[in-house]
Amino acid sequence: MAPSFNSSNSLYDFVVKDGYGVKGLVDSGISEVPERYIQPLEERINKQESRVCDVAPIDLSKLKGAEHEKVVDEIVRAAETLGFFQVVNHGVPLELLESLKDAAHAFFSLPPEKKLVYCIPPKIKYATSFAPEKEKVLEWKDFIYMMYSSDEDALQYWPNQCKEVVLKYLKLTSEMVRGIVEILIGKLGVESDDSKIEGLVGLKKVNLNYYPACPNPELTVGAGRHSDIGTVTVLLQDGIGGLYVKVEDDNDAAKGEWLEIPPIPGALVINIGDTLEILSNGRYKSAEHRVRATSSQARVSVPMFAMPTPTERIGPLPQVVIKDGLARYREVLFFDYMNNFFGNALAGKKSLEFAKKNNNYT
Ligand SMILES: O=C(O)CCC(=O)C(=O)O
Numbered sequence: 001m002a003p004s005f006n007s008s009n010s011l012y013d014f015v016v017k018d019g020y021g022v023k024g025l026v027d028s029g030i031s032e033v034p035e036r037y038i039q040p041l042e043e044r045i046n047k048q049e050s051r052v053c054d055v056a057p058i059d060l061s062k063l064k065g066a067e068h069e070k071v072v073d074e075i076v077r078a079a080e081t082l083g084f085f086q087v088v089n090h091g092v093p094l095e096l097l098e099s100l101k102d103a104a105h106a107f108f109s110l111p112p113e114k115k116l117v118y119c120i121p122p123k124i125k126y127a128t129s130f131a132p133e134k135e136k137v138l139e140w141k142d143f144i145y146m147m148y149s150s151d152e153d154a155l156q157y158w159p160n161q162c163k164e165v166v167l168k169y170l171k172l173t174s175e176m177v178r179g180i181v182e183i184l185i186g187k188l189g190v191e192s193d194d195s196k197i198e199g200l201v202g203l204k205k206v207n208l209n210y211y212p213a214c215p216n217p218e219l220t221v222g223a224g225r226h227s228d229i230g231t232v233t234v235l236l237q238d239g240i241g242g243l244y245v246k247v248e249d250d251n252d253a254a255k256g257e258w259l260e261i262p263p264i265p266g267a268l269v270i271n272i273g274d275t276l277e278i279l280s281n282g283r284y285k286s287a288e289h290r291v292r293a294t295s296s297q298a299r300v301s302v303p304m305f306a307m308p309t310p311t312e313r314i315g316p317l318p319q320v321v322i323k324d325g326l327a328r329y330r331e332v333l334f335f336d337y338m339n340n341f342f343g344n345a346l347a348g349k350k351s352l353e354f355a356k357k358n359n360n361y362t
């Protein structure tokens with residue numbers, strides 16, 4: 001029997017405060033999406049109208065051979081245009097990727113009281129939607145984030161259902177991210193050493209995202225429009241699909257068009273975050289993206305966010321500013337940048353405004 005929610009408050013309490021999440025709502029037997037989840041027309045995603053991105057995945061194993069420079073160019077080109085690309089032969093075993101998806105399903109199958117135990121921010125947090133207290137319309141998504149501090153803490157605080165696989169994923173994807181960041185910084189004409197790179201990717205967080213099957217997917221949104229704030233994000237998506245990226249500057253698609261990043265078995269999705277856009281003075285694109293809900297099955301995704309350490313100051317690199325003749329961003333403390341992002345509802349690329357020159361924040 002579906003619970004009856006007499007006011008929007010009782011729905012909010014059930015989903016957000018009591019920890020049932022969207023999954024609890026769906027499990028309760030609802031046959032249509034509640035009002036609080038209905039997006040205004042301009043935010044809805046029309047599956048039929050969007051094209052699928054047909055760019056082939058980049059083979060990272062070729063970085064070690066004769067085709068090194070070609071692969072470097074592919075990575076740089078992708079970062080300068082769409083800001084999203086997929087990689088294969090990335091060093092993360094395919095069995096691990098399968099186990100991760102299974103672990104995500106296992107975690108979200110737990111009853112709410114067992115998931116709510118993992119609400120010890122900023123270490124770890126099980127929750128629903130991005131910032132429910134600030135959002136008029138909620139996202140059709142539950143998630144848990146796990147912030148990495150040490151292996152010991154991870155094994156102590158993270159859920160049994162996923163801690164070992166998430167930790168392995170975090171380690172292996174971190175290695176890949178370091179390689180990609182080294183390439184991208186190097187192509188800006190800037191020499192980097194291990195400590196510089198570590199400063200840019202030293203804060204690591206893994207999310208398990210869970211998008212339950214939705215009775216009216218055309219009315220809702222799984223994840224609202226946003227860009228990721230860190231340096232680089234690595235994302236595992238399952239076979240269901242629904243991730244869309246807005247074209248900012250690409251030869252093969254129209255500016256402003258939303259392209260779907262299709263699931264490719266065994267591939268990982270890489271996207272550039274705000275930090276790299278700021279550092280490169282706008283040359284690398286932190287793409288706006290969002291996620292559609294689906295009617296058939298629950299979708300899971302597992303992003304690993306590699307971010308600067310909170311004490312890092314991020315601003316356009318001096319060598320790039322000299323070349324460009326102007327700085328498009330100011331220098332900010334990553335801690336402040338992060339607090340601004342998490343203190344507001346998602347709003348496309350608005351997060352970058354915080355680091356723009358002559359904005360209202362200074
Ligand atoms: O689920 C996805 O495909 C993307 C999720 C995402 O953009 C995020 O967690 O930042």
Ligand SMILES: [Fe+2]
Nearest residue numbers: 226227228289
């Ligand atoms: Fe994202």
